[in-house]
Amino acid sequence: MPEGHTLFALARDLHEAFAGTRPVVTSPQGRFEAGAGEVSGRELLHATSRGKHLFLEFDGERWVHVHLGLIGTFTVDAREWTAEAAAVGAVRMRMATDEHVAELRGPNLCAVVTPEEVTAVLDRLGPDPLRPDADPDRAWARISRSGRSIGELLMDQAVLAGVGNVYRSEVLFRHRLSPFTEGRAVRRASWRLVWDDLVRLLPLGVATGRIVSVEEQVLEVEAALGRGERPRLTERxxxxxxxxxxxxxxxxxxxxxxxVxxxxxxxxxxxxRRR
Ligand SMILES: [Zn+2]
Structure with a gap:
């Protein structure tokens, strides 16, 4: 399943390609036909993500809410690279301008929602380490009261938004935390180290399109990005x-x-080992 860094990069790409334009929105597969009709030809104001959720804001207070689920994909391409005929598979939503085309396939969710519904979704989600305004204490309030294991809590999007199965395993390993430690037995200082580490690691995922969590690789990627170079990921x-x-x-x-x-x-x- 795509984790938060994938959605963040996708929102960025969609925003760069479509913000300020009035894309033609269709549903070649037919399952999003009514929704597509509601937003087609409207100006796309913003594309943003929160955790694993993607939001496309169109003018007239219409939002498209997308969750890719386990198998969903959303591709963004420059128009000249994508022949119309190349649209293979069931495309739930297609967004096109003269310059770009984006195609959504196999999402768990694709729906037109109201601003109130967007707020309701955001209120249900925990802090997203990719957002500068995210408050780690909101997650701590839940973790520190919970009898569930930290391995389970990190996957709960109401506790923390965006972390999935890969980051969960890797960040617990990096901090020598047993995934079976109950939330209420985790020390606050340990939680802050985990959070700060996610704040460090997730942007590297956005930048490289891969989850990088082995320290030597993390340092190499950070150095390459610092030099303005494209990081090379060859090792594990x-x-x-x-x-x-x-x-x-x-x-x-x-x-x-x-x-788990x-x-x-x-x-x-x-x-x-569990302490
Ligand atoms: Zn070991």
Whole structure:
């Protein structure tokens, strides 16, 4: 499933391509025909994301709310690169100007909503580490009261918006936290380290299109971006995610996996031992 950094980059790309234009919006597949008709020809004011949710604001107080879910994709291309005939698969929403075309396929949700409905969605979401105004104490208020495990809490979008299965496993590994520690047993200082780390890591995901969480790679990407260069990602970018059965890069112990909050969690049984 795309995590917050993917949605953030997508909102940025959509905004750059369409803000200030009046795209023709259609639903080639037909399932968003009425909604497309409502926004087609209106000016697109903003494209923004919050966590895994994407919002397209059109004039006349009409918003398109998109959630990609597990398999959804949203592509943004310059028009000359995309022949009309190349539109393969079921396109739920297509947005086109003379210069750009964007195609949404297989989303979990694509609907025209009111400003009040947008506010209601935002109110249900926890802070998003990619937003400069995000308040980590809002997440802490929930974590510190919870008997659920931190591995489960990090996946709960009402606690924290944007973190998914990969960042969850990786950030807990980076801070030697057992994913099975109850929220109320996590120290506030540990939580702040996790939050600050997500604030550091997620923008690298936006910049590279990949989740980079192995410290040497993190430093390399930060240095490349600092020099204004395109970072090269050739080495392993995750420490534990999808490395079950392999030796932990820190202690050599076997990396384990188990389903937590519906997805495979990865951790090291030795250096993330429960305290
Ligand atoms: Zn280890």
């Amino acid at each position: 970018t995750s420490a534990v995610y999808k490395h079950a059965g392999e030796p932990c890069p820190r202690c050599g112990s076997r990396i384990r996996t188990q389903v 909050a519906g997805r495979n969690l990865f951790w090291c049984g030795r250096c993330q």
